[in-house]
Structures are given as C-alpha cells and as structure tokens.
Amino acid sequence: MSLAETGFKVLQPGLLTLIQDAGRFGYHRIGLTNGGPLDMASFRWANQLCGNPEGTTALEVSIGGLVMEAQLDTYFAVTGANLPLKVNGVELEGWQTHAIKAGDRIELGFTQAGARAYLAVAGGFSIPVSFASSATVTREGIGGLTGDKLQQGDFLPCAPHATKAMYRLAAAYRPSFSQQETLRLVLGYQHASFDNVQKRLFFSSEYRLTDRADRMGFRLEGQAVRSSLTGILSEGICHGAVQIPADGQPIVLLNDRQTIGGYPKIGSVISLDTAKLSQLLPGSCIHFEEVSIEQSHNLICLAAHRFANTPLERIA
Amino acid sequence: MLIEVAGENALIVYFGETANPQVSARVQQAVDLLSQTMGDALVDLVPSYASLLVIYNPLVTDHFAVKRQIRALQYAEESDQPQTGNLIELPVYYGTDAGPDLQSLADNAGLTTNEVIQIHSEMEYRVYAIGFAPGFAYLGEVDERIAAARLSTPRLKVPRGAVAIADRQTAVYPAVSPGGWNLIGLCPIRMFDPAAEPTMPVQVGDRVKFAPISKQEFLSLGGEL
Numbered sequence: 001m002s003l004a005e006t007g008f009k010v011l012q013p014g015l016l017t018l019i020q021d022a023g024r025f026g027y028h029r030i031g032l033t034n035g036g037p038l039d040m041a042s043f044r045w046a047n048q049l050c051g052n053p054e055g056t057t058a059l060e061v062s063i064g065g066l067v068m069e070a071q072l073d074t075y076f077a078v079t080g081a082n083l084p085l086k087v088n089g090v091e092l093e094g095w096q097t098h099a100i101k102a103g104d105r106i107e108l109g110f111t112q113a114g115a116r117a118y119l120a121v122a123g124g125f126s127i128p129v130s131f132a133s134s135a136t137v138t139r140e141g142i143g144g145l146t147g148d149k150l151q152q153g154d155f156l157p158c159a160p161h162a163t164k165a166m167y168r169l170a171a172a173y174r175p176s177f178s179q180q181e182t183l184r185l186v187l188g189y190q191h192a193s194f195d196n197v198q199k200r201l202f203f204s205s206e207y208r209l210t211d212r213a214d215r216m217g218f219r220l221e222g223q224a225v226r227s228s229l230t231g232i233l234s235e236g237i238c239h240g241a242v243q244i245p246a247d248g249q250p251i252v253l254l255n256d257r258q259t260i261g262g263y264p265k266i267g268s269v270i271s272l273d274t275a276k277l278s279q280l281l282p283g284s285c286i287h288f289e290e291v292s293i294e295q296s297h298n299l300i301c302l303a304a305h306r307f308a309n310t311p312l313e314r315i316a
Numbered sequence: 317m318l319i320e321v322a323g324e325n326a327l328i329v330y331f332g333e334t335a336n337p338q339v340s341a342r343v344q345q346a347v348d349l350l351s352q353t354m355g356d357a358l359v360d361l362v363p364s365y366a367s368l369l370v371i372y373n374p375l376v377t378d379h380f381a382v383k384r385q386i387r388a389l390q391y392a393e394e395s396d397q398p399q400t401g402n403l404i405e406l407p408v409y410y411g412t413d414a415g416p417d418l419q420s421l422a423d424n425a426g427l428t429t430n431e432v433i434q435i436h437s438e439m440e441y442r443v444y445a446i447g448f449a450p451g452f453a454y455l456g457e458v459d460e461r462i463a464a465a466r467l468s469t470p471r472l473k474v475p476r477g478a479v480a481i482a483d484r485q486t487a488v489y490p491a492v493s494p495g496g497w498n499l500i501g502l503c504p505i506r507m508f509d510p511a512a513e514p515t516m517p518v519q520v521g522d523r524v525k526f527a528p529i530s531k532q533e534f535l536s537l538g539g540e541l
Contacts, residue, residue, distance in 0.1 A: 028362045028371075029347070030508070030516050031450040031490075130510055140450050141491075142510065188321040189328060233335060234445060234454070236362025236369025238326035260364050260447030268323030293379055296324040300374050 006072035007125070007157035010150050014065030014108065019125060019144035019156075022055030024133035028259045034239065035135030035143055036255050038215060038278030039116055040271065041175065041307070042080035046120035048312065049077035049097045049167050056124035057134045059150075061117045064110035066150075070100045072160040075122040079169075081114030081279060082177065096168035096315060114177035114279040122161040137256050139216065167312035175276075180285035183252070183273040185242065186296050189235075189265040193227040194244075201225050202266060203288050207250065211282040215256040217243075218277060220286060224248025227264035234262040240269035242288075252277060270296045272303055319383050325359065326371045327382055335365035335456060337442055342391065343368050344401070344521035349389045357382070363520045364445040365454070401443070401521035406488065408437070408479050408501040408526045409534035413541060415479065415500035421464050435459045436500065437526045441486060443518050451490030451508025451516050455524055458486050470496030477502045477539065479526065504539030 010017075020043070023036025037043035037060055047056045059066070064083045078085050078094045085092050086107040092098055094117075100106065108117060127134040127144065136144030145154055194202065205223035212219040225248050237243070241253045243263040252269055253261075254277075269277065270291065277286070291299070318330040329346065332339035343363045350361060350370060357377040362369035372382050410433040412419050422429045441455035463484045471494060474480070478489040480497035489495060490507035503526075508516055518524060529537070 025360050028360045028369075029446060029520065031446045031448065031452055034360075142450070186321060186324055188323055188326075233333075233365045233367070234447070235328060235364045235367040236322075236326075236447075238323040238369060238371060240323050258448055259362055260445055265322075268326070270324045293321050293324065297374050297378055300324060304375055 005157075006160050007155055008068040008070055008106075008121075010066075010068055010152060010154040010156065011105070012065060012067040013150040013152055013154070014061055014063070016062040017066050017150040018060045018062075018136040018138075019057060019127055019134055019150070020060045020136060021057045021134045023255065024131050024135050024137070024143070027131045028236070031259055032131055032140060032142065033137055033257060033259055034255050035133065035137040037118065038255055039080055039118070039275040041275050042116070043118045044307065045095070045169055046077050046079040046118040047124070049079070049095070049169065050075055050120045050122045051164060052120060052122070052124055056120065057127050058118055058120035058124065061108055061119060062115060064108050064117065066106075066108040066119070068106045068156070070104045070106065071102055072158070073099075073101050074158065074161045075099055075164045075166065076106070076119060078108065078117055078119050080117040081111040083111045083117055084109035095174055097164070097166035099166070115281055116278060121158050122164050123159050126157045126159065139256060165314060166316035168315050169310070169312055173310050175279075177279050179280070179283075180287075181273070181276045181280060182287045182289050183269045183277055184291040184296070184299070185267045185269050185288050186291060186293050187267040189241070189267065190227060190229055190232065191266050193229045193264055194225060194266050195228065198225045198227070199266070202250075203290060207286040209280050209282050209284045209286060213282060215254055217251045217253045217257055220250045220252065222249070225250070225266070227266075229264045232262050232264060234260045237261050237265070238268055240271060240274045241265045242267055242269060254278065270299060272299060317387075319386055321379060322369060325374045326369055327379060327386070329368045329370060329386055330366060331368070332366040335444055339366045340442055340444055340521065345391050346386070346389055347520070350386070353385060354382075362447070364447070401519075401523055403440070403523045403525065404518050405525050405527050406503050406505055406517070407529040407533065407537060408503050409529050409531055409539060410436075410479075410501035411531065414502040414534070417467070417498035418500045421462065421481065421498050421500060424464065425462055427461065432462050432500065433528055435462050436481070436486070437528050439525075441524045443520050443522045443524060446516070446520055449490060449493055453487060453507065453516075453518050453524070455486045457484040460484065464498045466496040467498065470494055474499065475502070477504060477507075479503050502534065502539055502541070504534055504537035
C-alpha cells in the first residue's frame with residue numbers, strides 16, 4: 001500500500017463529525033468565517049497526546065456515533081466529551097494515546113457528559129487546505145473533504161506511524177462537563193445601549209440553552225433584555241459576541257458565525273468559556289459574569305501558560 | 317474615530333455613523349495600513365459600512381497597543397479617497413423571468429420595468445462590505461426611487477447570480493441561499509469561486525456598475541435560467 005492510500009475508512013459518520021484544524025483566519029474580508037474547533041482546549045490536548053504540532057487536522061465529533069476502520073498502523077487519542085470509546089469492541093480510556101493496527105475498528109458511542117469529542121491521529125489527517133485551512137464550514141461548503149460533514153464511506157488519509165511515544169493527561173487536568181456554566185463576558189460594542197437595569201437583568205438572570213444551537217451560534221432563552229437601539233449599521237462580529245435581537249433573547253455567536261451583522265451586541269464571551277458553552281446540551285443553565293478586558297487578557301495568558309506547563313504522563 | 321472593545325481579542329473602530337463613500341474610503345485605508353503594520357499581532361480584519369473590526373492575537377499584543385496603532389495611522393488626503401478601488405462592470409439580464417420581483421417593485425414605485433432597469437444600471441455603486449455569505453457584496457446606494465423594503469416572507473431559495481435590492485442596497489447573490497431581497501435580474505458572472513484567482517471579482521472599496529444584457533447574451537456568458 002502506498003503512502004497516499006493509507007488512512008481511515010468511515011463506516012458510520014455519527015451525527016455530525018467534522019474535519020477541523022485550528023480554523024481559517026485572514027479571509028473575513030471575502031466573507032469567509034473561521035470554522036475550527038468549538039472546544040479549542042480539548043482539540044489541543046488531542047493533538048498534544050499524539051505528539052502533533054498545534055492546529056494539526058483532527059476530527060470534531062458532536063454527540064458521537066463515529067465508527068472507523070484503520071487501514072494502517074498508527075496512534076490516536078480522543079478527548080473532550082465523555083463518550084464510550086472502543087477498539088474492536090474493547091472499551092478504552094479517553095485522554096490518552098492508543099496504538100492501533102490496520103484492520104482495527106474504532107467506535108465512539110454517544111456522549112454521557114459534554115457534547116463534543118476530538119479525535120486526533122499521529123501526524124494528523126492529510127486533508128488539502130482551502131483558504132489556508134482544512135476547517136470544514138458546511139454552510140459555506142468549504143474545507144474538509146468536500147465542504148460537508150463526514151459521510152459513510154469517506155476515506156481519511158494519513159501517514160502510518162510504527163513507533164511513537166504514548167501519553168496520558170492526568171484526570172486532574174481534564175475539564176469536567178456539567179449542566180450549568182457561568183460564562184465570563186467582556187462588555188463591548190453596543191453595551192451602552194443597554195441601560196443599567198437591562199445589564200443587571202442580563203447578569204443576574206438564568207438562561208437556558210435552547211435546541212437551536214449550532215456551530216454558527218447558540219440561542220439562549222430566559223429573561224429578555226432590551227437595547228435602546230432598533231437597528232445598527234451592519235458591522236463585523238467577533239467570536240463569542242452576544243447579540244440581542246428584538247425578542248431580547250441572547251445569541252452567542254461562535255466559530256461559524258456570519259462575518260457581519262446588524263443586531264445590537266452587549267459584549268463577547270471569552271474564548272475559554274465559549275469552549276465550555278459548546279460542551280453544554282440543550283436545556284443546560286447559563287449565567288453571565290462580567291470581566292474586564294484586562295482580566296480577560298490575563299485569563300488567556302494564564303491559560304496559555306498552564307497549557308504549556310501541564311505535563312503529560314508518558315505511558316509508553 | 318471611535319474605538320471600542322468588541323471582545324477579548326477584538327476592537328471595533330467606527331469611522332462614522334452613516335455609510336458614505338468618504339467613510340468607506342477611510343475604512344479601506346485603515347485595512348491597508350493595519351495589514352502592512354500589525355504583523356503577527358493581526359489575526360483578521362472585518363471592514364463594513366462605517367466600521368472596521370480589528371481582531372488581534374492577545375498572546376502577542378494587548379488592546380492598549382492596538383488602540384495606539386490604530387490612532388497613529390496616517391491617512392492620505394481626503395480629496396483622494398472616494399476614487400480608491402477599481403471599477404468593475406457586471407452584466408445583468410433584467411427581466412421578469414430572471415427577476416420575479418421586478419414587476420412588483422416597478423408597480424410599487426410607480427415606474428415601468430424599463431425605468432427601474434435604467435435607474436438601477438446608470439448608477440455607480442460602492443462595495444461597502446462583504447459578508448453574510450462568502451462573496452456577498454453589499455453595494456450602495458440605489459436611487460431612492462427604486463429603494464424597496466425586504467419581502468415580508470424571505471424566499472427559501474434564491475438562485476446564484478440573482479441581482480437584488482433591499483432598502484437602498486443592492487447585491488448579487490454569490491450562491492443559492494435563502495434571502496428576502498427583491499430580485500430584479502440575473503448576473504452570469506460568478507461572485508465567489510473558491511478555485512479562481514482572485515476568488516471574487518470585487519473587493520470592499522471597489523466600484524460596481526451594472527450593464528444590461530439580453531437574454532441571449534446572458535445565456536452565451538454561461539448564465540442559466
């Protein structure tokens with residue numbers, strides 16, 4: 001078998017499995033959105049466990065149901081949501097590297113906690129990039145194999161690895177997934193159009209995640225908050241922006257958001273917390289907490305430092 | 317110029333409160349200048365009508381430094397600005413078979429369909445923003461006589477190449493998509509082709525003029541009805 005022919009065959013694609021790298025940047029000017037993993041921390045750990053460079057192409061598995069057959073010898077790791085992982089029917093642990101042989105069957109069951117798992121392989125999947133990224137954005141039909149989610153029969157090329165160090169991330173460093181989260185938000189954009197009463201309502205109320213939650217944005221339901229603006233001139237929307245349409249129900253905009261829009265925005269959820277949001281299932285409870293832009297930078301730098309300094313346990 | 321925090325890694329710069337060619341030219345100049353000067357601190361830029369979203373890497377820089385850089389931009393003379401950008405001519409087959417809302421738009425405006433076509437195609441438009449979908453260019457502003465409110469119920473499927481009006485904006489749909497704009501014709505030129513170089517015939521800051529063509533010309537340019 002030549003190098004170009006080795007890889008994984010998709011036996012069952014699961015509910016929504018997408019090829020993702022770190023995302024597509026620098027193309028907002030022609031209307032292309034970011035894509036990329038919703039839970040960046042879990043994505044990074046999956047690659048780290050496989051000894052891959054940052055941003056190596058992996059799979060984002062929403063809810064579960066992925067079954068693949070390895071057609072090569074290599075190593076893989078699954079992180080993120082808690083879902084049953086089996087190889088040839090034998091249950092294995094997440095958050096650690098596993099060796100796999102040609103002919104082995106990997107099965108990801110359905111999530112028991114969290115919403116999205118990440119599956120990385122040693123060296124990454126060899127997917128041609130479009131606009132400098134392999135990230136799949138189905139709405140735009142860009143990235144991945146064909147711009148779409150994985151389909152039964154798809155073939156994911158990657159190079160074999162006979163020897164590779166194997167690692168495990170200690171349980172203490174893994175995220176836990178709950179049914180409620182407090183999302184830290186930096187006030188911004190049109191926040192001044194929400195008066196003090198509206199802001200207090202926003203920060204003191206409990207919201208529920210609706211089932212209208214996809215990679216573009218998560219719609220919440222709860223106490224309505226009102227902006228004094230009826231409309232704004234369309235403008236760029238950043239990751240995590242919380243837009244409040246006329247019905248007063250917040251929408252948190254995520255990786256596949258439209259690049260520009262015209263609803264008032266109270267601020268933006270920090271990326272460490274959009275990752276947590278993306279792991280919640282419909283019905284989960286959400287609170288918002290205000291942080292300053294300085295605090296948010298501090299949190300990002302501390303998280304980067306912690307990631308760089310968290311040791312992986314070598315298991316083989 | 318007003319600079320506001322948008323999020324943990326983004327500032328938004330407002331160059332004015334309304335859309336006009338001078339403000340748009342400022343936005344475009346800022347895009348060019350920041351692309352040249354921000355280096356690896358810059359992640360992405362989203363120019364729109366009167367604003368520019370500047371997305372930066374908070375592990376490389378902070379909002380104070382980015383604000384300083386934005387304030388220090390040296391703009392060219394006012395008088396040069398509205399001339400920036402290329403003039404692109406886009407052929408359009410206007411007709412009730414290509415534009416299902418052409419007749420009703422004309423009726424509501426108290427004009428004939430030919431008058432609507434003439435008014436729409438004699439104006440030069442500015443590309444104010446690109447977004448909503450890859451390659452969707454917001455062009456403005458159409459003559460008030462043919463401005464039209466969005467449909468009360470958006471169509472589930474607008475064909476690729478549809479030339480449309482909403483309020484005082486006009487656009488060409490780059491791909492089949494849902495949409496609530498009034499459709500008046502079809503353009504055979506692809507507004508977004510991932511395989512082409514450049515991927516789009518227009519960019520923010522360019523000027524666009526529509527040239528009426530016959531059904532025959534439309535079909536010979538590869539258009540499909």
